[in-house]
Amino acid sequence: MTSEGGSEERAEIQCRVLLKGRQRDFLGFCRASNAVIEAAIMATRLANYDRNKVSEDLIHYMKIVEKTGGDTEKQAMKLIHDYVQKREA
Numbered sequence: 265m266t267s268e269g270g271s272e273e274r275a276e277i278q279c280r281v282l283l284k285g286r287q288r289d290f291l292g293f294c295r296a297s298n299a300v301i302e303a304a305i306m307a308t309r310l311a312n313y314d315r316n317k318v319s320e321d322l323i324h325y326m327k328i329v330e331k332t333g334g335d336t337e338k339q340a341m342k343l344i345h346d347y348v349q350k351r352e353a
Contacts (some may be wrong), residue, residue: 296333299325300340307344310351322348 270276303325310318322345329341 294332294337296329296331296337299328299333300337300344303341303344307348307351310348315352318348318352 266280267278268276303322306313306318306321313321326341326345329337333341
C-alpha cells in the first residue's frame with residue numbers, strides 16, 4: 265500500500281501493482297449458445313411439458329438466438345424448432 269486516507273464515509277487507499285498476469289482472455293458468455301442448450305433439453309423432454317409452455321419457451325429462445333446468435337446457433341435452433349414441430353404434429 266502506498267497511502268491511505270479518505271473520510272468516515274469513504275475510504276481511499278492507493279496501491280502499487282506488484283504482479284500482473286492472466287491465464288487466458290475472457291470472451292464472455294454467449295446467450296444464444298445457452299438458449300440453444302435450453303431449447304435442446306426441452307425438446308428431448310416434450311412429454312414432460314405443456315404444449316403452450318413449449319411454444320412460449322421456444323419463441324423466447326428463438327428471439328435470443330436471433331438477437332445474439334451467429335450462423336451456428338441459428339442453424340441449431342432451426343433444427344430444434346423443426347424437431348419440436350414434427351413431434352407436436
